[in-house]
Amino acid sequence: MNIKFHRLLFNLIAPGYSWFFKSQNKNYSKALSEHIDILNLDEHAKILDVGCGTGALTQALADRGFEVIGLDMAKVMLLFGLKRGLDCRYGDIIEGLDFEDKSFDLITFAFVAHGLDSSKRSKLFLEAARLSRGKVLFHDYSPNRNILTDIIEFIEGGDYFNFIRTGLKEMEEIFSSVEVIKINNHTNWYICTP
Secondary structure (H helix, E strand, O other), X not given: OOHHHHHHHHHHHHHHHHOOHHHHHHHHHHHHHHHHHHHOOOOOOEEEEEOOOOOHHHHHHHOOOOEEEEEEOOHHHHHHHHHOOOOEEEOOHHHOOOOXXXXXXXXXXXXXXHHXXXXXXXXXXXXXXXXXXXXXXXXXXXXXXXXXXXXXXXXHOOOHHHHHHHHHHHHXXXXXXXXXXXXXXXXXXXXEEO
């Protein structure tokens, strides 16, 4: 996966991507309503939402009263989150972040890990484990394939096909435990403990 290409791609598609904010936010809010207790978060939890895009998950978490920082490497995506009043910042977790060890109660990633090749996923997992004093949550694809998703991910050029085969095993190699929660037919929560 070429990070520069993906940064350019997500900057270009940001305006169109923003059209889906309401439905994304609704889906994330529903998942949180059904499963948030599993994360054992204090009402004042500090959360880092990596790959926040236009801020749909960041907003869903902030609406629950958590202190949330959204982080993305596509600056145009961040502008939409900033316009919504969210704390969205530029950063690339693969390169490492300037936060101290164990800075957050929860690190979240919504549909991020599948887009990275296994070596970059490993870096992402290690940095997330360093930053979390609680859990790391990956809201991402399950192994149950969908033809539309297959087509979109093929065009995007990420590592989706390998992720759905090996992603869980890769997480288990880095984290002390991984719990899998089914969100819908094609999406899981992978709740990781560093």
